[in-house]
Amino acid sequence: MANQNKSDRIVPVGITQMTCAEDPAVNRKKQAALIEQAAKKGAKIICTQEMFASQYFCQVEDHRFFKLAETIPGPSTDLFCKISKKYGCTIIASLFEKRAAGLYHNTAAIIDQGQVLGIYRKMHIPDDPLYYEKFYFTPGDTGFKAWDTKYAKIGTLICWDQWYPEAARLTALQGAEILFYPTAIGWHPHEKELYGTAQHESWEIIQRSHAVANGCYVCSPNRIGIEKIRDEMGGYVNDAGIQFWGQSFMTEPSGQIIYRASIDKEEVIVNPLDLEKVEFARTHWPFLRDRRIDSYGDLTKRFIET
């Protein structure tokens, strides 16, 4: 009986990494195929990379790209709801959401057993050279959320959110056992030699730390390939583009890497996650017990002038 219960909590989880073409229909079809591959490998919860339906158009501020956005429900969620129903799985689909005219978000749809269970809108929006997201995405108004899906209590955050321990904590405090981080992050090719290793390590460390601090699994699918975005005249907005660094990964609640994917190969990664380890981690290293909530009020300040 004990064994039966224990094995019930071992959930195969899938993440995918792929290149993206200019045509959303092509990307959607490819992403659907990878999700089905993961489902056939037994994955019960599957998460896409960030905004799989398009190239990473945020390399430039160009109003043309708003036409890439889709509604929820819309073409991607319609397709993935069918796949979710067919395989009885949960799918986290990272989308460019059109909410209303002039109101767009970077949004993850959580699809469970054929239905859209809810959405999470990216709360932290970057704006840096070639990552001009503040032009496109209104900061999320969903707050941080966790969902009871059929197989696990999960939370999702999106890319830039990954640098914020606050976001991971607020999601874990709702009971999330697995945090997903659909991501599109890469190197400026001219910076790669000098900063590339450190940048990648920073990215991995901060997400592994969310596992450690919260005693939960972390799964981060990232895109691959070099993407150069075309301007209206057919040239490139930036000749070097971005080289996405792939290396999608999953970590144990201890922060140990379960699997780290390649930099540049399309991959469907499925691993069994034992959710009993979440309870074990939280009981044996009981960080939640000792939080000094009486002293955290200033976390809502921008800065603390002394």
Next chain:
Amino acid sequence: MANQNKSDRIVPVGITQMTCAEDPAVNRKKQAALIEQAAKKGAKIICTQEMFASQYFCQVEDHRFFKLAETIPGPSTDLFCKISKKYGCTIIASLFEKRAAGLYHNTAAIIDQGQVLGIYRKMHIPDDPLYYEKFYFTPGDTGFKAWDTKYAKIGTLICWDQWYPEAARLTALQGAEILFYPTAIGWHPHEKELYGTAQHESWEIIQRSHAVANGCYVCSPNRIGIEKIRDEMGGYVNDAGIQFWGQSFMTEPSGQIIYRASIDKEEVIVNPLDLEKVEFARTHWPFLRDRRIDSYGDLTKRFIET
């Protein structure tokens, strides 16, 4: 002129790791010698391991050990103020503080240019097998603090605090450029083979992540040696004791390890830290800019029932 300013911001920083004997006088003398070694190597800010003046008595709940506590000012701060004055340096001294009868804290004294500039009392207190700190230490009431010392704006937290991103953030939000974590953490010898590597990695990852999230340096001195605590009858309260894992380290604001010490050798570690890198990190990966302070209110909740 630009170079002059820049070199002014390169500060040699020292941390030390050592074994501790039963006699506080012996430990204090040894710690003072290591601090002087660091100062002679040029260190301008020097941090001790956690509670250098005694063995890690928290392996058992025993009222005898309250006599190990000292007042602030007291013998350790008196001695270190002299060293601080002699070398013109800042010393972070981790002490077992007697505040009043029946009121004890795990406290760091920040000594600058011969004076006690302030104290920080450990806010997060653990209580786990062989780490029975809640018996000895009243949770700190100083809150999280940063200090303008002669050479840098610094913050200190203590050991168990290191698992809390909230603590690092609240210190960094006061402008701290370097976070210090005086530590006493080790393996239960019987767990070492199965969990030892993962435990040590979790510890390093979470602290490296504070550097990443906050764009600051992190310096963590940890004790070394195997300590078995004697009971009143002269036997050991635990035959295996704790094997402290040393490996004191310093990280860049990117989270990259600058230096990782040995597991079991006494060491005086001094490295030049370029504080311009703190500004560079915070400007180029501007996480502080995008914090969603409007959505962090629930961080003061124990749990978020959904």
